[in-house]
Amino acid sequence: MSSIESMISEIEEDYNTILKKFESHLSNENMYRFKEPSEEYLLKLLRDVMNFQRKLEHSIESTYRLAKEVAHVKRLGDIVDRLLKKISADKVDELVKFYVSSYSYDEWKAKGVILRLQDAHRSLMQGNISDSRRFCYCSYFAFKLLRFDLIEVEEEMRLISALTTYPIEKKTELKHQLVINDFEEVAVSLEEAESNVETEHFKDCVSRCRDAIEIFSASVRENETGEKTERHFATDLGKLVKIEVFDEGVQRLAQGVYSFLSLKESHKYDANKVSVYDAETSLKETYSLLEMLLNKYSDFKKAKKKAEKLKD
Numbered sequence: 001m002s003s004i005e006s007m008i009s010e011i012e013e014d015y016n017t018i019l020k021k022f023e024s025h026l027s028n029e030n031m032y033r034f035k036e037p038s039e040e041y042l043l044k045l046l047r048d049v050m051n052f053q054r055k056l057e058h059s060i061e062s063t064y065r066l067a068k069e070v071a072h073v074k075r076l077g078d079i080v081d082r083l084l085k086k087i088s089a090d091k092v093d094e095l096v097k098f099y100v101s102s103y104s105y106d107e108w109k110a111k112g113v114i115l116r117l118q119d120a121h122r123s124l125m126q127g128n129i130s131d132s133r134r135f136c137y138c139s140y141f142a143f144k145l146l147r148f149d150l151i152e153v154e155e156e157m158r159l160i161s162a163l164t165t166y167p168i169e170k171k172t173e174l175k176h177q178l179v180i181n182d183f184e185e186v187a188v189s190l191e192e193a194e195s196n197v198e199t200e201h202f203k204d205c206v207s208r209c210r211d212a213i214e215i216f217s218a219s220v221r222e223n224e225t226g227e228k229t230e231r232h233f234a235t236d237l238g239k240l241v242k243i244e245v246f247d248e249g250v251q252r253l254a255q256g257v258y259s260f261l262s263l264k265e266s267h268k269y270d271a272n273k274v275s276v277y278d279a280e281t282s283l284k285e286t287y288s289l290l291e292m293l294l295n296k297y298s299d300f301k302k303a304k305k306k307a308e309k310l311k312d
Helices: 003-023 039-067 073-088 113-125 129-165 168-180 184-198 202-225 233-242 248-265 276-311
Strands: 095-099 105-109
Touching: 003 039, 003 129, 039 073, 039 113, 039 129, 073 113, 073 129, 095 129, 105 129, 113 129, 129 276, 168 184, 168 276, 184 202, 184 276, 202 233, 202 248, 202 276, 233 248, 248 276
Parallel strands: none
Antiparallel strands: 095 105
C-alpha cells in the first residue's frame, strides 16, 4: 500500500469511528433527535473531531510534499479548504428540522461541526439540556455531510499519487524516446490520454492508453516481420514472443495491463463509472509498461545488430 493510500485508510477509519460515536446517541424523538449527552461524552467527541481535523491537515501537507510540481495540488487545496471550514467554521448552512408537533417545527442551522459541539457543551453547562441535544444533532448532521467532501479529497490524493508514482520528468523523457525511435503515434496517444484526464473524460483516457499499447506492439511487429497487422494486441504480442523480441514474462505482464484497460474501456462501464482514479491508474500502468517494452525492444535490436556484425 502506498503512503497516500495508508493516509486515506487512516482518514476513513477515524471518520467512521467518530460517526459511530455520534450515532450511538441518536434518538427517535423528533423534537431533539439526540439523547441527553454527558459532559464527558461531549468533551471526548470534541477532542476526537479536533484530532481528526489535525490528522487531515497533516495528511494533506504530506501529500503536498510528495506532489511537488504536480498541477492538481491547487484543486486539492480548494477542496480541502472547503472541507476544513465545514469542520471548524460557520460554513454549513443546511437547515435541520426539529418537529414539535405534526403541524409545527423549529429550523436550526447545522453550522460547523466544532462550533455546534461547543454550543452543545455551553448549553449543557447552563442547564439547557434541550438545546444541548439539538446542538449535538446539528453537529452530527454537519459531520455526516463531510462524507462528500472527503470522497473528493481522497480521489484527488489518489490522483496525485498516480502522477508522482511515474514522475512527470520520466513521462516527458519516454515520449521523447518514443518519437526518436519512430513511435510518434504512440506518443500522440499518450498526450491525448493525459489531456482527457484534464478535461475529465476518464473513459476516453483509458481508451487512448489501450490504443498506445496496441499501436506500439503492432509497429514493432511490422518492423521486425514486415507483416501488415490489424492491431490485434494478443496476436501481435504472441508473434513478438515467438521471434524472441519479448519473453513470456513480459507477455504475461503486458496482457495483464491490457486486460485491465480493455475491461475499463468496454461497454460494461459507461463513462460515469470510470473514475479519475481509474484513468490515472491506466496512465501510470501504461507508461510503466511502454517504458519496459521500449527498453526490451532496444536491447533486442542491439543484440540483433551485434549478431549480424559477427556474421559479416
